[in-house]
Amino acid sequence: MPDSGPPRLPAPLPQEEILRLQPRPGGPVVPCPLVWRAPARARRVSLRIDPVAGAVVVTLPPGVGRRAGLALLRRHAGWVAARLAALAPPLRLAPGAAVPLGGVPHAILHSPGAPAAALVEGGAIHVGGPASTLPGHVLALLRDEAGRRIRPAIRRHAATLGVVPRAVRLKDTRSRWGSCAPDGTLAFSWRIVMAPAWVMDHVVAHEVAHLRELNHSPRFWALLDAISPGREAAQAWLREKGPGLLRVGRG
Numbered sequence: 378m379p380d381s382g383p384p385r386l387p388a389p390l391p392q393e394e395i396l397r398l399q400p401r402p403g404g405p406v407v408p409c410p411l412v413w414r415a416p417a418r419a420r421r422v423s424l425r426i427d428p429v430a431g432a433v434v435v436t437l438p439p440g441v442g443r444r445a446g447l448a449l450l451r452r453h454a455g456w457v458a459a460r461l462a463a464l465a466p467p468l469r470l471a472p473g474a475a476v477p478l479g480g481v482p483h484a485i486l487h488s489p490g491a492p493a494a495a496l497v498e499g500g501a502i503h504v505g506g507p508a509s510t511l512p513g514h515v516l517a518l519l520r521d522e523a524g525r526r527i528r529p530a531i532r533r534h535a536a537t538l539g540v541v542p543r544a545v546r547l548k549d550t551r552s553r554w555g556s557c558a559p560d561g562t563l564a565f566s567w568r569i570v571m572a573p574a575w576v577m578d579h580v581v582a583h584e585v586a587h588l589r590e591l592n593h594s595p596r597f598w599a600l601l602d603a604i605s606p607g608r609e610a611a612q613a614w615l616r617e618k619g620p621g622l623l624r625v626g627r628g
């Protein structure tokens with residue numbers, strides 16, 4: 378490629394499309410949801426799977442057209458198809474669906490005549506109001522439950538370690554279950570409330586331990602293991618089942 382002259386600008390990228398991918402010649406054609414990204418700081422053409430969107434994300438550096446992205450995608454078609462197939466199916470929030478809370482499935486029961494809200498009772502999630510508002514009420518309930526369950530766990534671990542977080546925030550993050558900022562602010566994905574209580578507790582302990590050790594040094598791991606044994610089991614659970622929590626309320 379000559380490096381003289383102005384770079385050719387790529388045609389505007391469609392944001393999302395469904396590509397028909399054929400991993401093996403003569404093999405089955407699989408639909409591949411595709412999202413294009415072209416951030417100014419990208420250095421190379423790359424592929425990754427977005428477990429939330431259930432799509433492959435193709436990133437193009439400035440001046441590179443989509444043909445290069447499609448070529449990379451076709452070269453890795455087998456990998457992409459396998460990763461997409463392995464994604465947990467989206468869980469639609471609808472009457473009869475079972476949403477885990479503390480790792481225990483709770484069926485969604487809808488009573489259109491009841492007040493427009495969601496509440497947990499008798500191992501089920503009861504939702505009132507019109508069907509169109511049901512998903513919003515269930516998501517709001519999950520967020521509230523997350524706060525209700527995460528805050529006492531923070532207080533318990535913080536008291537053990539003699540630390541106090543500056544603030545606590547709940548978010549809907551894609552890649553991290555929790556974080557600890559240098560100013561002492563803790564943040565958690567509210568989706569962690571769907572995991573078994575011991576997994577959620579371990580995620581909380583991890584971030585609270587960062588209030589003493591803002592690093593992943595041997596000292597940090599020793600501190601965490603002292604207040605929350607079972608690190609490997611929690612990590613294994615999150616690796617295996619965590620992506621499924623990201624799919625609740627999609628589709």
Ligand SMILES: [Zn+2]
Pocket residue numbers: 583587592593
């Ligand atoms: Zn950490």
